[in-house]
Amino acid sequence: MFFKFVIRRVLFSIPTIVGIVTLAFLLGKLIPGDPAVAALGLDLDGASTVSQEELERVRTELGLDRPVIVQYMSWFGDALQGDLGRSSVNRESVTALILRAFPNTMFLLLTTISTAALIGISLGVFSALHRGKSADLVARLVTIVGVSTPPFWLALVLILVFAFNLNLFPMNGSVAEHGWTALVLPTASIALQPAALIARMSRSSMLEVLSQDMIRTAAAKGLGRWTIILRHGLPNALSPVITVIGFQFANLMGGAVAIEVLFGMPGLGSLLINAIFENDLKVIQGVVVIVGITFALTNLAVDLLYSVIDPRIKL
Amino acid sequence: MEMNKPILQLQGLRTEFKTGSGWVTAVDDLSYSVNPGETLGIVGESGCGKSVSSLCVLRLLPEPPGRISGGEIWYGGEDLTKVAETRIRDIRGNEIAMVFQEPMTTLNPLMTIGTQLCEPIMKHQGLSRKDAMQRAHELLQLVRIPDAKHWLKGYPHEMSGGMRQRVVIAMALACSPKVLIADEPTTALDVTIQAQILALLKELQDRLGMAVIMVTHDLGVIAEVADRVVVMYAGSKVEEATVEDLFARPRHPYTHGLFRAIPDIDSITSSEGAPTRLEEIPGMVPALDAMPSGCPFSTRCPFVIERCLAERPILEEKAPGHFAACFRELS
Numbered sequence: 090m091f092f093k094f095v096i097r098r099v100l101f102s103i104p105t106i107v108g109i110v111t112l113a114f115l116l117g118k119l120i121p122g123d124p125a126v127a128a129l130g131l132d133l134d135g136a137s138t139v140s141q142e143e144l145e146r147v148r149t150e151l152g153l154d155r156p157v158i159v160q161y162m163s164w165f166g167d168a169l170q171g172d173l174g175r176s177s178v179n180r181e182s183v184t185a186l187i188l189r190a191f192p193n194t195m196f197l198l199l200t201t202i203s204t205a206a207l208i209g210i211s212l213g214v215f216s217a218l219h220r221g222k223s224a225d226l227v228a229r230l231v232t233i234v235g236v237s238t239p240p241f242w243l244a245l246v247l248i249l250v251f252a253f254n255l256n257l258f259p260m261n262g263s264v265a266e267h268g269w270t271a272l273v274l275p276t277a278s279i280a281l282q283p284a285a286l287i288a289r290m291s292r293s294s295m296l297e298v299l300s301q302d303m304i305r306t307a308a309a310k311g312l313g314r315w316t317i318i319l320r321h322g323l324p325n326a327l328s329p330v331i332t333v334i335g336f337q338f339a340n341l342m343g344g345a346v347a348i349e350v351l352f353g354m355p356g357l358g359s360l361l362i363n364a365i366f367e368n369d370l371k372v373i374q375g376v377v378v379i380v381g382i383t384f385a386l387t388n389l390a391v392d393l394l395y396s397v398i399d400p401r402i403k404l
Numbered sequence: 405m406e407m408n409k410p411i412l413q414l415q416g417l418r419t420e421f422k423t424g425s426g427w428v429t430a431v432d433d434l435s436y437s438v439n440p441g442e443t444l445g446i447v448g449e450s451g452c453g454k455s456v457s458s459l460c461v462l463r464l465l466p467e468p469p470g471r472i473s474g475g476e477i478w479y480g481g482e483d484l485t486k487v488a489e490t491r492i493r494d495i496r497g498n499e500i501a502m503v504f505q506e507p508m509t510t511l512n513p514l515m516t517i518g519t520q521l522c523e524p525i526m527k528h529q530g531l532s533r534k535d536a537m538q539r540a541h542e543l544l545q546l547v548r549i550p551d552a553k554h555w556l557k558g559y560p561h562e563m564s565g566g567m568r569q570r571v572v573i574a575m576a577l578a579c580s581p582k583v584l585i586a587d588e589p590t591t592a593l594d595v596t597i598q599a600q601i602l603a604l605l606k607e608l609q610d611r612l613g614m615a616v617i618m619v620t621h622d623l624g625v626i627a628e629v630a631d632r633v634v635v636m637y638a639g640s641k642v643e644e645a646t647v648e649d650l651f652a653r654p655r656h657p658y659t660h661g662l663f664r665a666i667p668d669i670d671s672i673t674s675s676e677g678a679p680t681r682l683e684e685i686p687g688m689v690p691a692l693d694a695m696p697s698g699c700p701f702s703t704r705c706p707f708v709i710e711r712c713l714a715e716r717p718i719l720e721e722k723a724p725g726h727f728a729a730c731f732r733e734l735s
C-alpha cells in the first residue's frame with residue numbers, strides 16, 4: 090500500500106518536473122543576447138569580432154535555425170536522456186559538471202538541515218517543557234537572535250574568529266582537501282536561521298500537543314515523564330515541524346550558493362556563479378533543472394514523511 | 405478487604421487556579437469517601453469542579469495554573485497529595501485508573517490500539533510485549549470489541565466514538581484497578597451507546613469488585629449506576645445521600661432544581677436522542693472570583709432568606725446518612 094502511494098506521488102511530481110525543464114528552456118530564449126555568440130564563449134562586445142559565416146555555422150550546429158517548437162522538443166528529449174548540452178567554456182558535458190558538483194552541495198545541505206533539525210527540535214522541546222520559566226526565555230531569546238542573524242554576515246564573523254584568529258578551521262576549501270573540518274563553518278553559518286525557525290515551530294507545536302487530552306491519558310496510565318514527552322508528545326508535534334524543515338531545506342539551496350562561493354567549496358553554487366560570469370547558458374539551464382528537480386523531490390520526501398508518521402493521512 | 409472501610413477518602417480538598425486576578429478557588433473543602441465495590445456518583449452543573457477534583461486524586465491537575473492548596477486524599481495509609489512522584493506513577497493506571505470524557509481525543513492518533521493498551525500492562529505488570537499484547541487482546545474482548553485481534557493493529561481514527569470509549573475503558577481496566585474514576589464517560593456518546601457503556605461498566609464492576617466514582621452532570625446516569633451521590637455546586641459539596649434517599653427527597657434547593665431540569669420521558673423520545681434540557685435552573689453559577697459571601701447558591705436560590713446572604717451554611721445531617729448544606733428544611 091505504501092509502495093503504491095510512493096508511485097502515485099512520484100507520478101504526481103512529473104508535471105512539476107516537466108514545468109521545470111520547460112522553464113529552463115524558456116530561460117534560454119528570454120536571456121538577452123545571441124545564444125550563438127554566447128556559445129562561442131564571447132560576450133556581447135565580442136560579437137563583432139566573429140565572421141557572419143562562423144555565427145551561422147554555430148547557429149545550425151545548435152539548431153537555432155529550426156522552429157522554436159522543434160528546438161523545445163529536442164531540448165526536452167535530450168533532457169529526458171540526461172543530456173543537457175555542453176558548456177560553451179570548456180565543451181564539457183553539463184550533466185557531468187552537475188553530477189560532479191551536486192553531491193558536494195547535497196552533502197552540505199543535508200549536514201546543515203540535519204544539524205538545524207536536531208538543534209531546533211531539541212531547543213523547541215526544551216523551551217516548551219520550561220514554558221514561562223527563565224530557561225524558556227533564554228531559549229526564545231536565542232531563537233530571536235538566530236532568526237535575525239544574516240547567514241552571510243555570520244559566515245564572515247565565523248571566518249574571522251574561528252579561522253583567522255583561532256585557526257581552528259580552514260578558512261576555505263573543499264571537504265576533499267580538509268576533511269569534515271571544512272564543513273563546520275559553512276554549516277554553522279547557514280544552519281542557525283533554519284535551526285531557530287525549527288525551534289520556534291517545535292516549541293509552539295509541542296505546547297499545543299502537551300495540552301491535549303491524550304497526554305493526560307498517557308499520564309493517567311502511570312507512564313514516566315520522558316516516555317510521555319518522547320513517545321506521545323513529540324511524534325504528535327512533528328508534522329508542522331517537518332513542514333518547516335522541508336521549507337527551510339528548499340530555502341537553504343539559495344543560501345548555499347553564496348556560502349559555497351565565500352568558502353570556495355566546489356558545488357552547484359560555485360558552478361552557477363562561474364557560469365553566470367562566463368555567460369555559459371547551458372550550464373545555467375542545467376543548474377536550474379537540477380535545483381528544480383531537487384525542490385520537487387523535497388516536497389515528495391516531506392509528503393512521504395507525513396504519511397510515515399501519521400496513519401490518518403490517507404494513502 | 406472490608407466492605408465498609410473506605411478505599412479512597414478525600415478530606416477538605418481545596419484546589420486553586422492562578423488567573424489574571426489572582427488565585428481563585430475551584431474546589432472548596434470537598435470531602436467524600438468511597439468503599440470497595442461501591443459506586444459513588446458525583447453530580448453537578450458544568451464548571452462546578454467535578455473534573456478538577458477527580459484529577460487531583462491522581463495528581464493530574466495541570467500545575468500551573470492549578471494547585472492543590474489544602475486537604476488530604478487518603479488511599480490506604482497514604483495521602484496521595486504528599487506521596488512521591490514515583491509512587492503516584494505506580495498507582496496511576498494500576499491501582500486507581502481513570503476514564504475521560506472525550507473518547508475522540510483521549511487516545512493517541514499515531515499509535516495502534518494494541519500498543520496503547522500494552523503500555524500500562526508492560527509498565528505495571530512487567531510483562532513482555534508479546535504477553536502484554538495477549539492481555540490487550542483479552543481486554544478488547546472483555547469490553548466486547550468485535551474482531552479484537554484485528555483492532556489490536558488498528559488506529560483510533562478508524563473506530564467510532566463508542567468503540568473508542570470501550571478501548572479507553574479497557575485501558576483503564578488493564579491492571580484491574582481498585583478504584584475507577586469515570587469522568588463523564590458517556591457524555592459525548594449518543595443515547596443507545598451511552599446505555600451500552602453504562603451497562604458494561606456496571607457488569608465489569610460487579611465482576612472485578614472495584615470501586616467506581618462516576619462523575620456526571622446527568623441525574624439519569626446517577627439513577628442508573630450510583631449507590632451514593634455527592635451533589636456539587638460551585639466547587640463545594642452541597643448534598644450527599646444514598647441514591648434512593650436523594651431521589652425520594654432532595655434536601656438542598658440546588659438538587660431540587662437539578663431534578664426539575666431533567667427532561668421528562670416524552671421530550672427525550674421525541675427529540676431524536678439528544679436529551680433537551682427543559683427547565684434549567686434560572687441564573688448562572690457565579691464566577692469563581694465573584695463568589696457571594698454567604699451561601700454560594702444564594703444568587704439563584706428560590707428559597708433564599710436574609711441569613712443566607714450573610715452566613716455560609718455548613719453540611720448538616722438532615723436525616724440519617726443524608727447531608728445537606730442549607731439553612732432551610734425543604735418539605
Ligand SMILES: Nc1ncnc2c1ncn2[C@@H]1O[C@H](COP(=O)(O)OP(=O)(O)OP(=O)(O)O)[C@@H](O)[C@H]1O
Nearest residue numbers: 421430449450451452453454455456457469621692
Ligand atoms: N486550566 C484551568 N485554568 C483555569 N481555570 C480552570 C482550569 N481548569 C478548570 N478551571 C476552572 O475550574 C472550575 C471547575 O472546572 P471543572 O472542569 O472541574 O468543571 P466540571 O464540573 O468538570 O464541568 P464539566 O461538566 O463542564 O466537565 C471551572 O470554573 C473552571 O473554569
Ligand code: SF4
Nearest residue numbers: 699702705712730731
Ligand atoms: S442556604 Fe439559603 S440560599 Fe443557600 S440553598 Fe439554602 S435556602 Fe438557598
Ligand SMILES: [Mg+2]
Nearest residue numbers: 454455456587
Ligand atoms: Mg468535567
